[in-house]
Amino acid sequence: xxxxxxxxxxxxxxxxxxxxxxxxxxxxxxxxxxxxxxxxxxxxxxxxxxxxxxxxxxxxxxxxxxxxxxxxxxxxxxxxxxxxxxxxxxxxxxxxxxxxxxxxxxxxxxxxxxxxxxxxxxxxxxxxxxxxxxxxxxxxxxxxxxxxxxxxxxxxxxxxxxxxxxxxxxxxxxxxxxxxxxxxxxxxxxxxxxxxxxxxxxxxxxxxxxxxxxxxxxxxxxxxxxxxxxxxxxxxxxxxxxxxxxxxxxxxxxxxxxxxxxxxxxxxxxxxxxxxxxxxxxxxxxxxxxxxxxxxxxxxxxxxxxxxxxxxxxxxxxxxxxxxxxxxxxxxxxxxxxxxxxxxxxxxxxxxxxxxxxxxxxxxxxxxxxxxxxxxxxxxxxxxxxxxx
Numbered sequence: 001x002x003x004x005x006x007x008x009x010x011x012x013x014x015x016x017x018x019x020x021x022x023x024x025x026x027x028x029x030x031x032x033x034x035x036x037x038x039x040x041x042x043x044x045x046x047x048x049x050x051x052x053x054x055x056x057x058x059x060x061x062x063x064x065x066x067x068x069x070x071x072x073x074x075x076x077x078x079x080x081x082x083x084x085x086x087x088x089x090x091x092x093x094x095x096x097x098x099x100x101x102x103x104x105x106x107x108x109x110x111x112x113x114x115x116x117x118x119x120x121x122x123x124x125x126x127x128x129x130x131x132x133x134x135x136x137x138x139x140x141x142x143x144x145x146x147x148x149x150x151x152x153x154x155x156x157x158x159x160x161x162x163x164x165x166x167x168x169x170x171x172x173x174x175x176x177x178x179x180x181x182x183x184x185x186x187x188x189x190x191x192x193x194x195x196x197x198x199x200x201x202x203x204x205x206x207x208x209x210x211x212x213x214x215x216x217x218x219x220x221x222x223x224x225x226x227x228x229x230x231x232x233x234x235x236x237x238x239x240x241x242x243x244x245x246x247x248x249x250x251x252x253x254x255x256x257x258x259x260x261x262x263x264x265x266x267x268x269x270x271x272x273x274x275x276x277x278x279x280x281x282x283x284x285x286x287x288x289x290x291x292x293x294x295x296x297x298x299x300x301x302x303x304x305x306x307x308x309x310x311x312x313x314x315x316x317x318x319x320x321x322x323x324x325x326x327x328x329x330x331x332x333x334x335x336x337x338x339x340x341x342x343x344x345x346x347x348x349x350x351x352x353x354x355x356x357x358x359x360x361x362x363x364x365x366x367x368x369x370x371x372x373x374x375x376x377x378x379x380x381x382x383x384x385x386x387x388x389x
Contacts, residue, residue, distance in 0.1 A: 004030060005217065007224045010203045012036070013210045015217035016098045024101045027211055031105045037206025039106035040114040040199050041099045042213055047120055051100060102211040116198035116210070118191060118236060125239045126190070127183040133246055135180035190236055192219030197231045200224060251317040254375060258315055261382050269389035277385050284381065285311040285374035289321045292370030296362035297353060298325070299332045310371040322368035329363045 004026075005013045014030050031039060043051075106113045131139070199210045199220070212220055223229050258281070266274045289310030290303045298306075305328040310321040335356040352358055 005221055007221060010207050011199060011210065011224060012208070013199075013212060013217060013221060013224075014102075015212060015214035024098045027098045027102045028105050031102065031109070031111070031209055034207065034209055035109075036106075036111060036209040038112045038114055038202045038208045039102050040116045040202050040208050040210040041102050042117045042195060042211060042216065043099050043115050044117040044119045045115055047117065048099075048115055099211060102209075112205075114198070114202050114208075116195050116202070118194045122237055122239060123186065123191060127180075127186040129240055130183045130186055131180050132182065135182060139179050188216075189219065192216055193223055193229065193231045194233065194236050196220045196223035197229050197233055200229055248317070254379070255315040255317075257379065258382070261379075261386050265382075265386050265389055268386075273385070273389050277382050280381060280385070281378050282311040284378040285314055285371060288374035288377070289325070289367050289370035292366030292368075293325055293329075293363050296366045297359055298329050298363045301332060302329045302363060306367045306370070310367070310374060314371055314375045320364075320368050321371040322364035322366075325367040326360055326364040329360055333359070335360060 005015070007013060012030065012034050014027055016027060103113050105111075128136070195210075195212060195216065196219075199208055202208050210220070223231075262274060262277065265277050286307035286309075290307040293302050293306045302325050306321055306325040309324040313319045313321045313324060333356055339356040353362075
């Protein structure tokens with residue numbers, strides 16, 4: 001899929017698919033034909049480095065990967081990247097080749113290059129802040145289903161033509177928008193505004209050829225055709241901090257509720273009933289967290305660690321069961337350089353599960369998920385025990 005739009009004398013937009021061999025050649029032709037002063041590409045610095053520096057995770061300390069936000073982000077990037085690479089292999093072109101081709105062609109001709117997309121982590125963090133608890137849970141559930149159910153045969157059923165009509169990033173954003181409608185503005189409209197504003201600013205320096213995903217072409221063109229783009233880039237780059245977080249409130253309320261229940265059961269039921277309640281708390285919470293690590297194919301000692309840690313960490317908002325389980329897994333099965341290198345080669349479910357880095361991140365993620373589910377299962381049961389004494 002290839003679209004070539006002249007917005008005005010100073011701005012030409014090229015809409016591409018990120019897995020199209022034709023797009024690579026077409027981008028080169030447009031640059032040759034229009035001889036721009038600047039080539040603006042729909043990449044941020046992070047995405048550019050993920051394409052050009054595929055070994056960047058090799059130098060990442062394991063401690064940073066154990067952080068929940070990093071774990072989930074890398075899992076998502078690796079999973080989506082594996083689909084993109086599979087499709088690229090199908091068409092004989094590497095993902096993002098047209099963007100790199102545009103930059104290479106520009107450098108050959110001495111033309112300046114501008115990265116005009118917003119940092120992908122800012123986009124995802126702003127989207128996360130917009131989502132309610134139900135949407136976050138649904139997104140996590142859909143992602144977990146994708147991880148468990150993704151295989152070669154299912155990948156072959158992906159609508160290749162749809163992906164060719166847009167680009168993988170745009171398609172991903174649309175999928176997120178369907179799962180969590182409240183974030184469509186952040187994932188699609190805000191990026192269109194941001195990219196359009198950046199291209200407009202670059203056009204003040206000379207003629208610009210903007211290379212963007214086909215899925216963003218119409219939105220960007222719409223803003224560029226206006227006399228003025230009323231957009232504050234710094235505002236769009238800001239990640240707002242919630243003054244009130246339901247999740248944090250729940251996290252701090254859980255130990256208070258638990259302590260109150262234990263005191264109540266002790267006073268009205270005695271030591272025996274209290275020990276029974278504590279036993280159920282440890283059994284339910286620990287078991288579900290351990291099951292998460294078993295699903296992640298962790299070491300048996302990691303199962304035991306999750307079982308012991310989860311009931312305790314659930315009562316401490318500052319520590320997560322996944323961090324503890326992940327630390328033990330990292331000590332027992334430390335990822336090596338080869339595992340980091342193979343992150344860029346993952347193309348199947350088997351590759352995904354067998355990689356030690358991914359396994360470590362899955363341990364962190366699923367131990368946390370299991371502990372969270374265990375907490376919300378165990379607390380109501382303890383309340384029932386309290387009522388019964």
